Amino acid sequence: MAALILFVSLMLMLPLVPAFVELRRKSDASPLNVVQQHAGEIRHFANSFRTYIQILEPTLRQCVASGATASGMLNDGVEYLALGRCDDSQTFPIVQPGATCSVTIAAGSDLIVPRKITFLRDVYAGGQFSGGDNNSYRAILGEKDIHLGRSSRVTRWVHAVGEFSAEHDCELSGRISSDSRIRLQGACNFLRLNAPQIDTGHVMPGEDSTRPNSEDDTNAGSGVVQRFLYDGDFEVHAGEVVTGNIVARGKLHIGAGARICGSVKSVSDMVLGTGVSLQGSLISGKKMLIGPDCAVNGPIIAERALRISAGTRCGSLQHPTTVSAPRIEVEDGVTVFGTLWAREHGEVVAN
Amino acid sequence: MIYVLYFIVFVICVYTARHYWFTLNRLFGFQRHPYIDIDTASWPLVTVLVAAHNEEKVISNILSALMTVKYPEGRMLVIPVNDRSTDGTRAIIDDFVERFPGRIQPFHRAGGKGGKAAALKDAMELVTTEVILIFDADYIPGAGLIKQLVAPFFDPEVGGVMGRVVPLNVGTNLLTRLLDLERTGGYQVDQQARMNLRLVPQHGGTVAGVRLSALREIGGWNDQSLTEDTDLTYRLLLHGWKTVYQNRSECYEEVPETWAVRIKQIMRWAKGHNQAMVTYGLRLLLGKHRATLRERIDGVLLLGVYAMAPVTLLGWALALAVFFRGVAPLHGVIALFSLTAYAALGNLAAFFEIAAAARLDGTRRRISLLPFLILGFAVSIFSVSRAALSQVSDLVTGAELHWDKTERFRKVL
Numbered sequence: 001m002a003a004l005i006l007f008v009s010l011m012l013m014l015p016l017v018p019a020f021v022e023l024r025r026k027s028d029a030s031p032l033n034v035v036q037q038h039a040g041e042i043r044h045f046a047n048s049f050r051t052y053i054q055i056l057e058p059t060l061r062q063c064v065a066s067g068a069t070a071s072g073m074l075n076d077g078v079e080y081l082a083l084g085r086c087d088d089s090q091t092f093p094i095v096q097p098g099a100t101c102s103v104t105i106a107a108g109s110d111l112i113v114p115r116k117i118t119f120l121r122d123v124y125a126g127g128q129f130s131g132g133d134n135n136s137y138r139a140i141l142g143e144k145d146i147h148l149g150r151s152s153r154v155t156r157w158v159h160a161v162g163e164f165s166a167e168h169d170c171e172l173s174g175r176i177s178s179d180s181r182i183r184l185q186g187a188c189n190f191l192r193l194n195a196p197q198i199d200t201g202h203v204m205p206g207e208d209s210t211r212p213n214s215e216d217d218t219n220a221g222s223g224v225v226q227r228f229l230y231d232g233d234f235e236v237h238a239g240e241v242v243t244g245n246i247v248a249r250g251k252l253h254i255g256a257g258a259r260i261c262g263s264v265k266s267v268s269d270m271v272l273g274t275g276v277s278l279q280g281s282l283i284s285g286k287k288m289l290i291g292p293d294c295a296v297n298g299p300i301i302a303e304r305a306l307r308i309s310a311g312t313r314c315g316s317l318q319h320p321t322t323v324s325a326p327r328i329e330v331e332d333g334v335t336v337f338g339t340l341w342a343r344e345h346g347e348v349v350a351n
Numbered sequence: 352m353i354y355v356l357y358f359i360v361f362v363i364c365v366y367t368a369r370h371y372w373f374t375l376n377r378l379f380g381f382q383r384h385p386y387i388d389i390d391t392a393s394w395p396l397v398t399v400l401v402a403a404h405n406e407e408k409v410i411s412n413i414l415s416a417l418m419t420v421k422y423p424e425g426r427m428l429v430i431p432v433n434d435r436s437t438d439g440t441r442a443i444i445d446d447f448v449e450r451f452p453g454r455i456q457p458f459h460r461a462g463g464k465g466g467k468a469a470a471l472k473d474a475m476e477l478v479t480t481e482v483i484l485i486f487d488a489d490y491i492p493g494a495g496l497i498k499q500l501v502a503p504f505f506d507p508e509v510g511g512v513m514g515r516v517v518p519l520n521v522g523t524n525l526l527t528r529l530l531d532l533e534r535t536g537g538y539q540v541d542q543q544a545r546m547n548l549r550l551v552p553q554h555g556g557t558v559a560g561v562r563l564s565a566l567r568e569i570g571g572w573n574d575q576s577l578t579e580d581t582d583l584t585y586r587l588l589l590h591g592w593k594t595v596y597q598n599r600s601e602c603y604e605e606v607p608e609t610w611a612v613r614i615k616q617i618m619r620w621a622k623g624h625n626q627a628m629v630t631y632g633l634r635l636l637l638g639k640h641r642a643t644l645r646e647r648i649d650g651v652l653l654l655g656v657y658a659m660a661p662v663t664l665l666g667w668a669l670a671l672a673v674f675f676r677g678v679a680p681l682h683g684v685i686a687l688f689s690l691t692a693y694a695a696l697g698n699l700a701a702f703f704e705i706a707a708a709a710r711l712d713g714t715r716r717r718i719s720l721l722p723f724l725i726l727g728f729a730v731s732i733f734s735v736s737r738a739a740l741s742q743v744s745d746l747v748t749g750a751e752l753h754w755d756k757t758e759r760f761r762k763v764l
Contacts, residue, residue, distance in 0.1 A: 015722060262507070265506055
């Protein structure tokens with residue numbers, strides 16, 4: 001009987017063995033890793049890479065002075081190629097189309113690379129960077145402008161201290177940032193972009209990018225304004241002026257030329273007509289269509305999809321903002337000041 | 352007797368289904384994080400209130416952390432709300448005020464009603480900004496947290512924001528490890544599922560924010576409430592404001608390291624929650640206001656969470672009574688089914704939720720501690736039932752509810 005009780009007790013205890021082992025060993029007892037030191041800045045990887053290749057600075061200076069090329073290994077055993085002069089695609093060590101470059105490239109001055117090259121490691125350009133068509137990059141850091149040729153591909157990140165521009169059909173995965181400006185031509189795909197100014201397609205002649213939006217002086221979310229709450233669908237009529245925040249629990253349509261001095265939220269779909277001007281933020285629980293020539297000062301968030309029509313300006317140089325949705329289509333001729341972030345897919349489309 | 356048991360079994364089944372629904376939503380559903388991408392904006396002025404009552408062990412950690420967060424210069428003011436502290440809290444705060452001029456404005460409260468809500472209510476005289484963030488003194492915010500918690504206020508429908516609480520002292524003992532698992536399930540699954548499903552994410556009163564105009568509209572902080580956070584959640588909801596949850600806005604906290612402190616904490620939570628249930632339950636379910644049907648149902652279920660402990664105990668007692676009295680053969684079977692439902696489905700639902708949460712966090716090995724959660728549940732069920740009983744007795748005798756501060760375990764710096 002005692003043996004039976006002992007056996008049953010042991011059987012009952014058996015499922016608890018892993019628990020006792022874990023309690024004793026504490027193999028998974030550290031706090032969940034919460035990022036404490038940085039705030040998810042888009043330039044985080046670029047800054048880390050700059051620090052990482054700082055060790056090459058003397059080598060690069062020598063190469064630039066002599067116009068020579070040097071190679072070696074970085075501290076972690078990664079091979080590098082330091083270029084003193086590469087301001088002509090013919091001077092780049094790899095010129096054969098379809099070739100793969102598996103070393104870190106660091107150029108002390110301008111860097112021009114030929115077409116159809118796959119870069120498996122990061123690229124650094126101390127001057128201007130210009131890439132040929134159909135290239136594939138892992139990451140690029142440029143101390144001046146960066147220009148990517150047609151159908152180029154970036155898999156991780158790019159940061160340009162100067163202007164970043166990409167020709168048609170580029171695929172820009174990861175983070176693309178510039179301290180000056182980003183210009184994307186038609187059919188470019190993107191995920192996360194950040195720059196003081198982001199333009200799609202050709203900027204309209206006579207367009208003054210420094211012109212502030214009409215109600216630039218107010219911060220979204222900071223002012224106390226009246227709130228209008230509607231339980232179903234709602235429409236702001238064309239040309240109407242509304243002072244206050246609008247919340248619609250259904251669909252929302254804002255007519256052409258309407259002016260809203262406040263923020264707008266729709267739990268469902270939202271459509272903005274032509275020339276709507278909005279001082280605050282624009283939030284949609286589903287899909288959002290922003291018509292042509294609108295001006296929105298605050299953040300624009302659509303929880304499902306967003307399309308921005310030509311001539312629309314989001315934010316301003318004085319008040320940069322964020323435009324975000326899982327899927328974003330931006331027509332040629334749109335300007336975003338700040339961040340343009342498509343979680344799943346962003347694309348520059350024809351008008 | 353049997354019909355009461357039927358009803359209890361039905362309610363248990365509703366909660367069980369709710370647990371499964373939330374967990375499956377987190378594992379396979381569409382995940383809503385609408386505001387987390389807002390990294391560039393004209394950031395509004397913000398006031399950060401730090402509730403502190405005898406917090407000399409922890410107050411310097413949070414003030415140091417707040418002085419290093421990334422928020423535009425001159426747009427954030429920290430107000431440590433020193434509520435009648437008798438330890439070194441005041442001196443530590445004053446030292447920080449001297450070291451960071453213009454960035455910290457102390458609020459030293461020498462008397463008045465006890466409790467966090469009462470202290471926050473008094474501190475509101477210093478608040479002028481539309482966005483207010485609230486932290487308890489044992490929390491340690493990371494560099495990007497303030498922007499993340501402010502971002503949802505760009506949505507004009509949002510009245511309150513809640514971030515995720517992450518225990519820091521996980522490995523101390525069995526209790527801290529169990530609390531870590533409970534918190535994981537509560538935030539990673541429960542709160543985020545409510546956010547995904549547009550239900551009622553709960554304002555936790557810390558790692559949280561509230562819009563000043565919304566707070567004024569609902570009548571300010573309720574110093575009659577033992578859990579001002581639950582009270583705030585429901586008053587915002589009844590006035591057409593949303594509380595949103597940001598699962599990626601994580602902040603470290605210290606969890607109780609002794610069972611006595613834990614029991615005291617959960618009893619206070621239970622009393623406050625039950626208080627809110629009595630005050631807002633019927634009004635939320637049947638009243639004329641702007642909450643949606645799903646918010647009404649979920650809101651009521653959330654209010655009933657702590658009432659479920661005494662109800663479950665009663666169900667056990669009834670099931671056993673029905674079984675042993677042999678009221679009728681069929682009733683005996685139902686009693687057996689009831690017990691099985693509690694023991695298997697009900698518990699498994701909560702275990703499934705916590706295991707799924709740990710998996711989502713990528714901390715798989717701690718899942719092996721799940722069997723020990725029965726111990727935590729047992730302590731909770733009896734403590735919460737005791738709290739409910741004492742609340743009823745307080746109601747009869749007319750005794751006032753009183754607020755207990757949670758003891759800290761960190762070493763004084």
